[in-house]
Amino acid sequence: MVSFCQIGAGRIGQIHSGNIARHPRAQLKTVVDVDTRAATILAERHGAAVGKLETALADPAIDVVLIASSTDTHADLVERAARAGKAIFCEKPLDLDRKRAEACAEVARKAGVPLMLGFNRRFDPNFAKLHKQLREGRIGRLETLIITSRDPAPPPLDYVKVSGGLFRDMTIHDFDMARWLLGEEPTEVFAAASALVDSGIGGIGDFDTAVVTLKTAAGTLCQISNSRRATYGYDQRIEALGALGMLRAGNVLESTLEFAGGTGVVGEKPLHFFLERYAAAYRHELDHFIDALENKRAPMVGGEDGVRALKLAEAALESARTGKAVAV
Numbered sequence: 001m002v003s004f005c006q007i008g009a010g011r012i013g014q015i016h017s018g019n020i021a022r023h024p025r026a027q028l029k030t031v032v033d034v035d036t037r038a039a040t041i042l043a044e045r046h047g048a049a050v051g052k053l054e055t056a057l058a059d060p061a062i063d064v065v066l067i068a069s070s071t072d073t074h075a076d077l078v079e080r081a082a083r084a085g086k087a088i089f090c091e092k093p094l095d096l097d098r099k100r101a102e103a104c105a106e107v108a109r110k111a112g113v114p115l116m117l118g119f120n121r122r123f124d125p126n127f128a129k130l131h132k133q134l135r136e137g138r139i140g141r142l143e144t145l146i147i148t149s150r151d152p153a154p155p156p157l158d159y160v161k162v163s164g165g166l167f168r169d170m171t172i173h174d175f176d177m178a179r180w181l182l183g184e185e186p187t188e189v190f191a192a193a194s195a196l197v198d199s200g201i202g203g204i205g206d207f208d209t210a211v212v213t214l215k216t217a218a219g220t221l222c223q224i225s226n227s228r229r230a231t232y233g234y235d236q237r238i239e240a241l242g243a244l245g246m247l248r249a250g251n252v253l254e255s256t257l258e259f260a261g262g263t264g265v266v267g268e269k270p271l272h273f274f275l276e277r278y279a280a281a282y283r284h285e286l287d288h289f290i291d292a293l294e295n296k297r298a299p300m301v302g303g304e305d306g307v308r309a310l311k312l313a314e315a316a317l318e319s320a321r322t323g324k325a326v327a328v
């Protein structure tokens, strides 16, 4: 059994704790949160204890520290857990500052502890199948990749203010997907971005709508389309085009029900948001992490991936501000 101490009992913390508790080879021993009430609710739900981080770090019975607390706590917690010799699962992003992210990934590397980052979309069954068939050569050489990611509605302004901006908060997932699916590093980034959905977002200098183009050294192109609004639901699609055809992973709908009548054919909306849409992906990423620990293999997505996605986010921000393509 792999024993977990989980830090953070908020939205994503509730998902991870449930998945740990239900996993046949994992147990949730301790929940840590500055909000004691949130920690208590979660701990009681899963038969765990509310604890302190210092105690958990000193406890040899704890194998893993899972970090699901607010972004500004990640880098410090990664370093503390690494120095205590614990395996680490950390939610994205490692930090909003790339240099800080690099430094904490380096601490984990030097400590020799496994560090997995929560880029959950790699573990979505549809996207994972697309990746597999791409690598198997089903469409031949990849030429164009199109990633569409639109939220159903903008988050509260208080969230946006501390989020690090659209590229570091939202597009970061797409940058990781792009690197993973392209199978080579983008060398050039061009981004155009606007605030079209919420004037409050524009008022604090952030964007809510963006189109990002990535180009690799081999010339492969990737286009990412982001919006903080999609009235029809959470829009998560991927298209990969190559010499032999196209692989496409569409939205996962609320149900397969369709109405067909004289006015047309109407289907259901996509699953509402990330907690529903990526429920299976969160389970699979935990499974992968536990497998990696048990088999002493590096997890598929680690600190270096977190840093590279941040580099692309920084380049996109610079490009959107200057109107020029940025070399990475």
Ligand SMILES: NC(=O)c1ccc[n+]([C@@H]2O[C@H](COP(=O)([O-])OP(=O)(O)OC[C@H]3O[C@@H](n4cnc5c(N)ncnc54)[C@H](O)[C@@H]3O)[C@@H](O)[C@H]2O)c1
Pocket: 007, 008, 009, 010, 011, 012, 013, 032, 033, 034, 035, 038, 068, 069, 070, 071, 073, 091, 092, 093, 118, 119, 120, 274
């Ligand atoms: N991979 C994904 O799909 C995904 C989805 C949502 C959030 N996230 C990431 O997960 C993290 C948490 O997001 P959320 O939406 O669950 O936020 P949240 O605000 O709902 O929960 C964060 C929790 O962390 C606690 N916390 C804050 N500082 C702490 C500290 N120093 N020690 C212990 N606990 C502390 C808060 O009290 C709160 O309960 C963020 O970094 C976010 O980017 C990832």
